[in-house]
Amino acid sequence: MQRFFNNPDFVVENMLKGFVLANPEIKTLKNNERVVVKKDKGSKKVGVITGGGSGHEPAFLGYIGKGMLDAVAVGEVFASPPAKAFYDAMLAADEGFGVACLFGNYAGDNMNVKMAVQMAADEDIDVKYVVANDDIASSPKETKEKRHGIAGGYFMWKVGGARAELGGTLDEVIASAQNIINRTRSICVGLESCIIPAVGKPNFKIANGKMEFGIGHHGEKGNREEDLKNADDIAEEMVNSILDDFEFESSKELDIMLSGLGSTMLMEEYILIGRIIELLKDEGHAIHKVYVGNFVTSLDMRGVSLTVIDLDEEIKELMAYSAEPVGMKNY
Amino acid sequence: MQRFFNNPDFVVENMLKGFVLANPEIKTLKNNERVVVKKDKGSKKVGVITGGGSGHEPAFLGYIGKGMLDAVAVGEVFASPPAKAFYDAMLAADEGFGVACLFGNYAGDNMNVKMAVQMAADEDIDVKYVVANDDIASSPKETKEKRHGIAGGYFMWKVGGARAELGGTLDEVIASAQNIINRTRSICVGLESCIIPAVGKPNFKIANGKMEFGIGHHGEKGNREEDLKNADDIAEEMVNSILDDFEFESSKELDIMLSGLGSTMLMEEYILIGRIIELLKDEGHAIHKVYVGNFVTSLDMRGVSLTVIDLDEEIKELMAYSAEPVGMKNY
Numbered sequence: 158m159q160r161f162f163n164n165p166d167f168v169v170e171n172m173l174k175g176f177v178l179a180n181p182e183i184k185t186l187k188n189n190e191r192v193v194v195k196k197d198k199g200s201k202k203v204g205v206i207t208g209g210g211s212g213h214e215p216a217f218l219g220y221i222g223k224g225m226l227d228a229v230a231v232g233e234v235f236a237s238p239p240a241k242a243f244y245d246a247m248l249a250a251d252e253g254f255g256v257a258c259l260f261g262n263y264a265g266d267n268m269n270v271k272m273a274v275q276m277a278a279d280e281d282i283d284v285k286y287v288v289a290n291d292d293i294a295s296s297p298k299e300t301k302e303k304r305h306g307i308a309g310g311y312f313m314w315k316v317g318g319a320r321a322e323l324g325g326t327l328d329e330v331i332a333s334a335q336n337i338i339n340r341t342r343s344i345c346v347g348l349e350s351c352i353i354p355a356v357g358k359p360n361f362k363i364a365n366g367k368m369e370f371g372i373g374h375h376g377e378k379g380n381r382e383e384d385l386k387n388a389d390d391i392a393e394e395m396v397n398s399i400l401d402d403f404e405f406e407s408s409k410e411l412d413i414m415l416s417g418l419g420s421t422m423l424m425e426e427y428i429l430i431g432r433i434i435e436l437l438k439d440e441g442h443a444i445h446k447v448y449v450g451n452f453v454t455s456l457d458m459r460g461v462s463l464t465v466i467d468l469d470e471e472i473k474e475l476m477a478y479s480a481e482p483v484g485m486k487n488y
Numbered sequence: 489m490q491r492f493f494n495n496p497d498f499v500v501e502n503m504l505k506g507f508v509l510a511n512p513e514i515k516t517l518k519n520n521e522r523v524v525v526k527k528d529k530g531s532k533k534v535g536v537i538t539g540g541g542s543g544h545e546p547a548f549l550g551y552i553g554k555g556m557l558d559a560v561a562v563g564e565v566f567a568s569p570p571a572k573a574f575y576d577a578m579l580a581a582d583e584g585f586g587v588a589c590l591f592g593n594y595a596g597d598n599m600n601v602k603m604a605v606q607m608a609a610d611e612d613i614d615v616k617y618v619v620a621n622d623d624i625a626s627s628p629k630e631t632k633e634k635r636h637g638i639a640g641g642y643f644m645w646k647v648g649g650a651r652a653e654l655g656g657t658l659d660e661v662i663a664s665a666q667n668i669i670n671r672t673r674s675i676c677v678g679l680e681s682c683i684i685p686a687v688g689k690p691n692f693k694i695a696n697g698k699m700e701f702g703i704g705h706h707g708e709k710g711n712r713e714e715d716l717k718n719a720d721d722i723a724e725e726m727v728n729s730i731l732d733d734f735e736f737e738s739s740k741e742l743d744i745m746l747s748g749l750g751s752t753m754l755m756e757e758y759i760l761i762g763r764i765i766e767l768l769k770d771e772g773h774a775i776h777k778v779y780v781g782n783f784v785t786s787l788d789m790r791g792v793s794l795t796v797i798d799l800d801e802e803i804k805e806l807m808a809y810s811a812e813p814v815g816m817k818n819y
Binding site for chain 1: 491543
């Protein structure tokens, strides 16, 4: 395993040390080193938090910052943080206006968030949550509530965070975050698996010449294994699967995001996005904004996720808020 | 080769199509599709351009935008654009105040830029240039002028672009860009080679359990092959090699950038940066700002570059200018 590691069993500790040293705007909690918080709370507002397993960098830590997240509970690689970490994040983010916990739909996270909400309620802290379920491959349309959350979380944090920053109440923050998740769909394609550091070998196999359409962010089996297609055909299959899942008219205005899953070259992403944009325009859609890069990854998996957002005026207004996520100082 | 490609021989064409579709602020020139320019020139000012081989995305294209680059000449993968492309970029960027061509030190680029400068002079366009040579592994201190340019280019474009945007003359833009390059040093470490699309196999070999200290951005042999070390020891070797090359007092204030070379996980970068920051602080340095991400890559090489900048007041002021590079809409 050719990697920049010290001890593969301690990648999360080692990463957190670097993350906090590189970003003086944040700190770990004294009483819980697996909770990272924004130092300067700024304006009094609803707290916005998330949490989840590590290995999806820059998610979730990188999205702490003004207009996005106030605190993050950090789990081991691909494993939920404990309820106590979510609870400590809630405590840290509460300024008396309640806390919105905006997280992705996975069994462990669900269980631990719900326990933490109960713990917070016992302390009279009002916590409500939204569960991102944008991954259309993880369950059929009829059982949407079982779907996992993937790159759509980025937009949930951006919209919920902006609503909070602009003075929204807890119910308003929750409503805005739920609105964008209702209007967001994602699909992944995997070409090569990732390696979990402490395991040291791939956690699943994709044969040479094959691809996994609809793969999950932790190597969850996709909808189907297929022969590896060329980029234009993969783009078409991704776009069609998402359009089939939506129920909007052709004239809708969309935001789209293509996120690499770890080892994908930006060159490949731009090759894909060109065809994706063409196809969406051919279907009569207007493209409002295009995001290309590594936003939510899956360790060093070779693959991409495509996310499409059916915009409305509220979302456009909140997305325009210029957030300051600490892990995105690329300017 | 498990990649998102259509035809490996046409990755640059395919990528350019997507890049322009995803970024409505830019366009390719009608008379030269290998030159990409900012559509809205905005304020009348000195033009700032660069150019180079593809495969280093988001460089160079991604840094077009207000406060950075006005035009980019695009070469094939790892190959210089022809003189005509540099010349067309100069023509496109000229608004009557001259053009600063800020490029990296490679034989092909050097030759073609100099030919293009001559072609521009024949049309009475005043072009001056700065050659980035921040890669300390590519030649000894005594022959600094032979060193290659790597991630330091990002800062040259940022500082030169800001000076132009703020109304600087051509000589002032050139002086600012030269000043930051004089104060910038970089070093790479490679763990696994990259694959040139049209070739379809690695362009060099790093054996398992080995690493290449000082590798170049096109697979140029490093200073030395070594046994693969742990992250903390690699961080120390990188920091020491850079500090040895500088001649500044310990109390200097520094900006630092760690850039992945393509397939490196952000998790690995944060593991490295933690130790890098500790070591620089131990040497008495103050850390002003830390950049972590993929800024200048080498296709899908597994490796990183560390860049250190010896700040002065001018650089700090110009770096604070909030540029709007199109390939960095991560917010």
